[in-house]
Amino acid sequence: MANTQNQAQPTQYHIRLQGYLDSEWVDWFGGVTITLLDDGTTLLICQIVDQSALHGLLRQIRDLGLRLISVNSVHDSQL
Amino acid sequence: MSSQILATKLYIPASRLGSVPRPRLTERLNVSLHGNLTLISAPAGFGKTTLIAEWINAHEHPTAWLSLDEGDSDPNRFLIYIIAALQNIAPELGTGILNLLQAPQPPAIDTLLTPLLNEMAAIPHKAVLVLDDYHVLDSQEIDAAMAFLIDNQPPQLHLVITTREDPPLPLARLRARGQLTELRAADLRFRADEAAIFLNQAMGLALSSEDVEALEQRTEGWIVGLQLAALSMQGQQDTHQFIQSFTGSHHFVLDYLIEEVLNLQPSHIQDFLLKTSILDHMCGPLCDAILQDASQSGAATLESIRQANLFLIPLDNERRWYRYHHLFGDLLRKRLGQSTQIEVNMLHNRASAWYEANGFELEAFQHAIASNDIERAERLIESQGTPLYLRGIVKPILYWLESLPHHILDAHPSLWIAYASTLLLAGQHTSVEQKLNEAENALQNVGLDDTVQDIMGRIASMRATLAVIQNDAEAMISHSNDALARLHPENLPSRIAAQWTLGYAYQLQGNHRLARNAYKEVLQFSESGEKSFYFIVATISLGQLQELDNQLHQASESYLSAIALSSEPSHPIASEAFLGLARINYQWNDLESAQEYGQQCHELLQRMEHTDTTASYKIFLAYLHLSKSDFTSASDDLDEAEAFVRQNNFMFRMPDIVEAQVRVLIHRGDLTTALQLAETHNLSISQARIYLAQENASRALQILVPFIQEAKERELQNEVLKGLVLQAVVYKALNQQDTALEVLDESLALAKHGGFIRIFVDEGMLMKELLSEAVAQKMSPTYSQKLLMAFESNSGAEPSLASQALIDPLSERELEVLRLVAEGLSNREVSKRLFVALDTVKGHNRNIYQKLQVKRRTEAVARARELGLI
Numbered sequence: 001m002a003n004t005q006n007q008a009q010p011t012q013y014h015i016r017l018q019g020y021l022d023s024e025w026v027d028w029f030g031g032v033t034i035t036l037l038d039d040g041t042t043l044l045i046c047q048i049v050d051q052s053a054l055h056g057l058l059r060q061i062r063d064l065g066l067r068l069i070s071v072n073s074v075h076d077s078q079l
Numbered sequence: 080m081s082s083q084i085l086a087t088k089l090y091i092p093a094s095r096l097g098s099v100p101r102p103r104l105t106e107r108l109n110v111s112l113h114g115n116l117t118l119i120s121a122p123a124g125f126g127k128t129t130l131i132a133e134w135i136n137a138h139e140h141p142t143a144w145l146s147l148d149e150g151d152s153d154p155n156r157f158l159i160y161i162i163a164a165l166q167n168i169a170p171e172l173g174t175g176i177l178n179l180l181q182a183p184q185p186p187a188i189d190t191l192l193t194p195l196l197n198e199m200a201a202i203p204h205k206a207v208l209v210l211d212d213y214h215v216l217d218s219q220e221i222d223a224a225m226a227f228l229i230d231n232q233p234p235q236l237h238l239v240i241t242t243r244e245d246p247p248l249p250l251a252r253l254r255a256r257g258q259l260t261e262l263r264a265a266d267l268r269f270r271a272d273e274a275a276i277f278l279n280q281a282m283g284l285a286l287s288s289e290d291v292e293a294l295e296q297r298t299e300g301w302i303v304g305l306q307l308a309a310l311s312m313q314g315q316q317d318t319h320q321f322i323q324s325f326t327g328s329h330h331f332v333l334d335y336l337i338e339e340v341l342n343l344q345p346s347h348i349q350d351f352l353l354k355t356s357i358l359d360h361m362c363g364p365l366c367d368a369i370l371q372d373a374s375q376s377g378a379a380t381l382e383s384i385r386q387a388n389l390f391l392i393p394l395d396n397e398r399r400w401y402r403y404h405h406l407f408g409d410l411l412r413k414r415l416g417q418s419t420q421i422e423v424n425m426l427h428n429r430a431s432a433w434y435e436a437n438g439f440e441l442e443a444f445q446h447a448i449a450s451n452d453i454e455r456a457e458r459l460i461e462s463q464g465t466p467l468y469l470r471g472i473v474k475p476i477l478y479w480l481e482s483l484p485h486h487i488l489d490a491h492p493s494l495w496i497a498y499a500s501t502l503l504l505a506g507q508h509t510s511v512e513q514k515l516n517e518a519e520n521a522l523q524n525v526g527l528d529d530t531v532q533d534i535m536g537r538i539a540s541m542r543a544t545l546a547v548i549q550n551d552a553e554a555m556i557s558h559s560n561d562a563l564a565r566l567h568p569e570n571l572p573s574r575i576a577a578q579w580t581l582g583y584a585y586q587l588q589g590n591h592r593l594a595r596n597a598y599k600e601v602l603q604f605s606e607s608g609e610k611s612f613y614f615i616v617a618t619i620s621l622g623q624l625q626e627l628d629n630q631l632h633q634a635s636e637s638y639l640s641a642i643a644l645s646s647e648p649s650h651p652i653a654s655e656a657f658l659g660l661a662r663i664n665y666q667w668n669d670l671e672s673a674q675e676y677g678q679q680c681h682e683l684l685q686r687m688e689h690t691d692t693t694a695s696y697k698i699f700l701a702y703l704h705l706s707k708s709d710f711t712s713a714s715d716d717l718d719e720a721e722a723f724v725r726q727n728n729f730m731f732r733m734p735d736i737v738e739a740q741v742r743v744l745i746h747r748g749d750l751t752t753a754l755q756l757a758e759t760h761n762l763s764i765s766q767a768r769i770y771l772a773q774e775n776a777s778r779a780l781q782i783l784v785p786f787i788q789e790a791k792e793r794e795l796q797n798e799v800l801k802g803l804v805l806q807a808v809v810y811k812a813l814n815q816q817d818t819a820l821e822v823l824d825e826s827l828a829l830a831k832h833g834g835f836i837r838i839f840v841d842e843g844m845l846m847k848e849l850l851s852e853a854v855a856q857k858m859s860p861t862y863s864q865k866l867l868m869a870f871e872s873n874s875g876a877e878p879s880l881a882s883q884a885l886i887d888p889l890s891e892r893e894l895e896v897l898r899l900v901a902e903g904l905s906n907r908e909v910s911k912r913l914f915v916a917l918d919t920v921k922g923h924n925r926n927i928y929q930k931l932q933v934k935r936r937t938e939a940v941a942r943a944r945e946l947g948l949i
Contacts, residue, residue, distance in 0.1 A: 019330060020329045020331060020334070021334060022331070022334045027416045028412075028416060036329075062243055063123055064333070065123045065124045065125075065301065
């Protein structure tokens with residue numbers, strides 16, 4: 001799946017984090033959608049242009065000391 | 080020259096009052112010193128830096144500390160800071176390498192690692208090098224350099240790396256060898272007992288053990304979380320209630336706590352924290368400039384924030400510079416994000432202005448980009464005559480330009496130029512021309528005022544530089560001339576570059592007069608400013624021209640002064656100067672000095688990536704071996720030179736190689752191959768030499784006559800000399816005695832001034848006979864006599880013109896030493912002036928004393944004056 005990624009068409013990624021993030025992080029992460037799930041995790045839904053953008057986002061998550069639970073592209077997320 | 084070194088990056092964080100002792104960790108650190116590397120790898124807020132700083136401050140090993148930031152991803156800057164940090168342990172360490180790195184065109188860093196390791200290995204005691212926040216680096220070049228340093232790490236140096244992610248270093252190998260100590264999140268997190276000491280002793284709370292345990296579990300021992308929780312509870316009556324609601328919440332620990340902490344602060348402190356959060360480092364005056372609030376002093380506010388334990392970290396002993404804990408800074412910036420973009424831009428703009436006014440170019444530039452102020456960033460790049468990228472700041476500018484949309488660059492054509500320049504400096508030659516085209520397109524609809532002309536001039540100048548890489552002389556000339564016609568008279572850096580390129584092109588085309596004029600312009604331009612890279616290069620180029628004009632003494636002077644101008648240790652470009660000296664001393668038949676200069680050239684070449692000088696050096700070695708009749712080595716040298724030239728596409732050096740190969744082949748009697756080669760490369764002298772060997776002297780003559788004629792017309796003095804020397808031998812072979820002597824006389828006249836010896840000696844027996852006849856006929860008697868004697872003792876010290884009165888005359892080199900001694904120089908000074916080893920000078924002195932039959936320096940000088948030698 002990953003190698004069919006087209007640079008012109010962003011891929012949607014679902015990123016799950018431990019704990020609830022407040023809505024102020026929307027801008028910080030550059031326009032993600034933040035959804036709080038019942039199991040105490042946060043779902044970030046984001047449009048990712050390419051792999052380096054994805055790694056940049058993951059680095060921001062790392063730098064905040066957030067616990068990363070899963071990263072799925074939207075195709076995989078249906079699993 | 081380059082941006083100043085921020086001492087705060089080298090500061091070992093001071094121990095904090097009331098920190099929690101962590102013997103279980105410090106003991107592991109003590110043991111770790113036996114290995115190469117300690118890796119502290121854990122997410123933000125786990126107390127990595129604090130742990131190392133506390134440990135360093137408690138043990139007695141000398142420590143070099145470097146707090147890394149994103150800017151250090153530039154390999155050059157990274158190495159500059161590594162050396163600056165190590166100088167805290169050994170003040171003289173790497174001074175020469177530092178000079179090279181701060182030069183306008185520094186050599187590739189991997190060539191400097193071995194010299195750096197050698198200097199590290201000379202540190203006389205155990206030392207620790209700490210690289211704090213390694214994760215901010217994003218450079219494969221640096222990772223490779225670090226891997227190399229670790230592989231070759233001197234035993235007395237221990238490396239500590241703190242990072243949020245495991246670095247791409249050979250960790251598995253170090254682990255397997257027991258050379259690696261790792262402390263990770265699980266080791267670093269506060270256990271319940273440590274949390275209790277922290278909360279109840281260090282932070283002065285009085286919590287029950289249940290509450291401590293609840294906090295420890297909620298934060299999972301995450302130190303920054305516990306610290307924020309403690310701050311939230313300070314001054315609160317009902318801490319139990321606070322802990323209940325905190326532990327009952329699903330919120331991200333920091334989100335929950337930062338609100339609590341900030342809300343406890345008075346509004347002017349909140350405002351201060353948020354606005355100054357845009358700064359990576361801060362001091363009182365800088366904060367004043369950001370806040371522009373006369374009612375509060377930045378310095379005083381910083382001090383009160385530090386006392387309140389609000390994650391403010393002092394960066395020096397004077398409590399001048401501070402930074403926020405990275406995580407706290409991020410949280411503040413997130414809150415600041417609620418302000419409008421315009422407000423945030425304004426804050427960055429103020430920061431940029433302050434940094435610019437205080438001479439921090441890189442920081443000024445970075446805040447200008449952050450404020451989205453393209454004009455300001457553009458102006459800062461171009462500032463002060465020499466653009467920022469020529470002052471060592473390449474990668475940050477390149478990254479920024481890569482991020483800009485096309486239409487912004489089109490609106491600022493000089494940014495296209497900066498783009499092309501930074502690509503060129505980063506070694507990405509192939510994309511340069513495209514950026515230059517973009518610049519031209521962007522300029523199409525703009526009026527041709529002085530500024531635009533200057534930009535067009537810089538485009539042309541860069542095309543000329545690209546032509547140098549392709550060795551295309553005609554393109555160099557047309558682009559350089561175009562550049563010089565358009566460049567602003569005060570744009571000296573660009574004019575000098577274009578002028579040098581012009582000279583180089585003329586030199587390639589064999590037009591020495593125009594080449595010399597161009598180089599002299601470079602030297603003249605440079606006089607007014609600093610002695611730039613091009614000043615040294617032009618001095619060397621002039622030396623090469625003087626060599627080609629048979630002016631060996633002048634050339635030697637030029638090379639020596641170029642070497643003196645390049646720093647110590649010499650810039651690799653000085654390899655050309657050492658090679659020139661080697662060739663000249665070879666000509667003077669001082670083979671020992673020639674070999675020594677060659678060796679120095681060779682050492683500098685190790686530090687250059689690939690340059691055609693390597694081929695020229697091997698050719699020189701071949702001649703040196705030929706002079707000692709070591710044909711096998713000479714042949715090997717030339718094979719290596721040829722392989723190198725083919726591999727690196729320096730085919731324009733092939734004729735020089737073939738010229739020497741022909742001599743080897745003639746010796747072996749393989750005249751067919753020799754002729755094929757000489758004809759392929761259109762080498763007249765070599766062809767003539769082969770026909771002479773075939774005993775077909777008249778055919779040789781047919782080739783030489785027009786060759787000499789043409790060389791005279793084109794004023795190629797060295798070619799004329801080479802042609803005449805061979806022609807004299809050819810006439811001798813034809814038994815045309817008188818003509819042979821006539822031609823010899825002409826060549827002696829050309830060669831005498833430069834003191835040429837080998838060019839005659841290398842011709843062998845026929846030349847020797849001819850010279851005997853010249854002596855007999857009193858033709859240039861002293862010079863001919865000297866040449867003849869060189870045949871007798873075909874190695875070592877050679878007689879000098881001036882030293883006829885001595886039984887065993889002084890060599891040119893010995894005379895040079897003697898003159899310097901007479902000037903009052905010590906042996907050490909003489910060795911420095913002539914760039915030879917001290918022992919070599921002492922050796923020369925012994926010979927001089929013996930030949931002059933004296934015992935002391937003063938006697939030697941007196942005797943030499945008596946004999947008219949000096």
